[in-house]
Amino acid sequence: MDAKFNSIVKSEKKENSYSIIPISTNEKPDVAEFLRKFFFCDEPLNVAIKLLEEKESTQKLEDYCIDYLRYGLTLMAVSQSGDIMGVILNNIMRREDCKINGNENGDETENCSKFKDIVVLLDKIKGEANLFTRYPNVNRVMEIKIVAVNEVYRGQGVCKALVDKTKELALKMECQMIYVECTSHFSAKAVERLGFQCIYSLAYQDYKNGQGEVVFSTHLPHTCAKVLVLPLLVERKSTDHLPTLFKDFNKNRKYLLFKDSTLNYSGKMEVSSKYLFNVEPITQSDRQEVISFLRKFFYRDEPLIIALNIMDDVEAMSKFEDYCNKLLNEELSLKAVNPNGDIIGVILNGIKCKLIKNDDDIEDNTKFQEIKSLLRKIDQEANVFGLYPNVCRLIEIDIVSVDFAYRGRGVCQALFEKTKDLAIKQKCSMIYVECSSYFSAKAAEKLGYHCIYTMFYKDYVNNKGEEIFKPPSPHNYSKVYVSPI
Structure with a gap:
């Protein structure tokens, strides 16, 4: 150079x-x-x-x-x-x-x-x-x-x-x-x-x-x-007139984005154009591409991963990816893709049942175990089935991630909406999400989700009274949100 x-x-x-x-x-x-x-x-x-x-x-x-x-x-x-x-x-x-x-x-x-x-x-x-x-x-x-x-x-x-x-x-x-x-x-x-x-x-x-x-x-x-x-003058147009797209969901909709053109410059500004993105089920053939997407856009942003420097721990990251793969095995996860077929967002979901205990928490000695222990405590103290005794089956949003370039452009909302459609088909009466990030919590609130539990990271300490998670500001707490269906 x-x-x-x-x-x-x-x-x-x-x-x-x-x-x-x-x-x-x-x-x-x-x-x-x-x-x-x-x-x-x-x-x-x-x-x-x-x-x-x-x-x-x-x-x-x-x-x-x-x-x-x-x-x-x-x-x-x-x-x-x-x-x-x-x-x-x-x-x-x-x-x-x-x-x-x-x-x-x-x-x-x-x-x-x-x-x-x-x-x-x-x-x-x-x-x-x-x-x-x-x-x-x-x-x-x-x-x-x-x-x-x-x-x-x-x-x-x-x-x-x-x-x-x-x-x-x-x-x-x-x-x-x-x-x-x-x-x-x-x-x-x-x-x-x-x-x-x-x-x-x-x-x-x-x-x-x-x-x-x-x-x-x-x-x-x-x-x-x-x-x-x-x-700037920004033109916004309704998408209500657009044709249907999804045959596997109750609500069929295409989603509107601004096209991210080549940005080649030759003295003239190109006129920006628009296109549609799709929300589709994640298939087994998508697995490696989804994991690569998470490595690029989720792992580096997730406050708990950052707090423990898990990205530097090969064994812990392997355990985390095993966890993601297990979620994909449930075949309830979705991806947002642009017309080029590129993944621009993912949402990984699972089913949570009142009478079925989740026994997948095999103890290990990695940093990822610390995250699992925190999430287990949050889940127990939130006590969603105790708060809602008539709810027996719900869909749990485990991970949501959107490509940096597409954030704030409706991709997250589209993934949440399609998850709701999926929850209805799965005969779930509620959607449940634990938000460890300040921004994901704000996103859930904007979509009308109701907070039922909050844990401040400073209050989660080990046997010596030391804080376990010190994520960067503004990530000061983890919240649990629900949306009855």
């Missing part, structure tokens, strides 16, 4: 044809190297506090940037020879997520003092800009986190192309606005030229520590941080 980038730096400035393409996880090393060369060294806040001199903060900054690749919303400009010319890292910001207190990195910045200084400033800026109070009708926003362009290609429209494609992506994701925090004078000027409006500004000389000292003494012309927004 060094030779590749050096050849770019030495080339003469001239017009270049290029493509804007999504960044895949395979390109993490190349993107990280690009950011080191063309973002970390130029960013005014990094320069002001000499962040790159602190190894822990530098690594944390790199991890922070690369982590956004997993959401599938990041793009890069690539020359005909395959060189990266620029990157843009994006994320979806939702009203309900911004009600959560605390910074997005939690306590992880404690040993990275310089990076923590930046995080605290950005939290203050986001809080005082107060986007969702300013725009009470806006609920979903595309946030541009980082834009960086190779210095050789600056002033040649690369930044504009990246923002244009982000706008197109935002429309497909049904975002009502694009939001960006600009810590650089030049980045603020660039987005202002693209029609963004400034809604907040903070002069660096006014941002001081407890001793009254200016925290960020940035170089001119970088005198302030700005928040700029670009409102």
Whole structure:
């Protein structure tokens, strides 16, 4: 990669044809190297506090940037020879997520003092800009986190192309606005030229520590941080007129998504189109593909897995996958697939009966046993059959996972709706779900599920009185929800 980038730096400035393409996880090393060369060294806040001199903060900054690749919303400009010319890292910001207190990195910045200084400033800026109070009708926003362009290609429209494609992506994701925090004078000027409006500004000389000292003494012309927004017009259409699709369910419906086009850029923005996705039963032939999907989109997000670092424990992960395979054996699980046949979401279900005890909990010495023990305790204390003595048979949602790029687009709701249809066919009188994630709990509430039990992780301790699960914020508890049928 060094030779590749050096050849770019030495080339003469001239017009270049290029493509804007999504960044895949395979390109993490190349993107990280690009950011080191063309973002970390130029960013005014990094320069002001000499962040790159602190190894822990530098690594944390790199991890922070690369982590956004997993959401599938990041793009890069690539020359005909395959060189990266620029990157843009994006994320979806939702009203309900911004009600959560605390910074997005939690306590992880404690040993990275310089990076923590930046995080605290950005939290203050986001809080005082107060986007969702300013725009009470806006609920979903595309946030541009980082834009960086190779210095050789600056002033040649690369930044504009990246923002244009982000706008197109935002429309497909049904975002009502694009939001960006600009810590650089030049980045603020660039987005202002693209029609963004400034809604907040903070002069660096006014941002001081407890001793009254200016925290960020940035170089001119970088005198302030700005928040700029670009409102979007999002068209929503009813799907009631669409033809039926599912023969195996009582309620037949197709589901509408925005098409995720190739995002190739040739100077013209493509017109976004729409298509339907299907919800289908998971078959035995799907098993390996489903497990691969879970590895990519569920294991890395699940709060209990993160809390125990189970991803680093091969034996524990093997036990967890055995558990998932057992659920698939019940043939009650569903998948959402796009027209290309790609899985974009899964829901793994099982039957729970009042008079049949679940005896599959064979003790083992792995970390996964800790999760099973917690779930068993939650199940016992929730006591669903005690609360609802007339319920004898219910369908239990064990796992729900949606591809990062499709979250917030109705996939989870469709999977829940089809599970309800399935529950009716299976003569179940209730749907039951244990939510270990803050976000899955919120999703269940939005769908009308009723909470019957809550356990705070801080209250679940071992024999020494130590907390067993310390998942990252906002995952502070596990909840049990039900929906009578």
